[in-house]
Amino acid sequence: MCLDTPQEMAKKRFTADKLARLEGATRFIQGINKLFCILLAVAFGLLIAATAAPQKRELNKLQRKLQATQEREEKALARKEHKEIQLQALREDPSYLEIQARDRLNYYRKGERVLRFGGER
Numbered sequence: 001m002c003l004d005t006p007q008e009m010a011k012k013r014f015t016a017d018k019l020a021r022l023e024g025a026t027r028f029i030q031g032i033n034k035l036f037c038i039l040l041a042v043a044f045g046l047l048i049a050a051t052a053a054p055q056k057r058e059l060n061k062l063q064r065k066l067q068a069t070q071e072r073e074e075k076a077l078a079r080k081e082h083k084e085i086q087l088q089a090l091r092e093d094p095s096y097l098e099i100q101a102r103d104r105l106n107y108y109r110k111g112e113r114v115l116r117f118g119g120e121r
Helices: 006-092 094-105
Strands: none
Touching (some): 006 094
16 A cells, blocks of 8 residues: 655645646636637628628519519500400490490480590590
């Protein structure tokens, strides 16, 4: 059995204290590294969001413009269809042709009552 001398015991204790301080410093540095990585990730995320915001605004603007154009196109197609129906009726339906002509020329038959409502003119 070997007993340690007081000097050896002091040296072991000194080494244990030094080791504990090194472990504490290592844990502190690891914590700082984790914090730095989190901050770096947040900064990177904010950078991506900041660069995407103008593109998102431009996309929204273009989508609104597209929607307005599509609405105008639908209205134009509806007007075209209405005019095509009117043209077909003028060509094929004599009674419709008579009604349109009498309306434009302001003619009416004896005893006929004509009611006019405010509308397109």
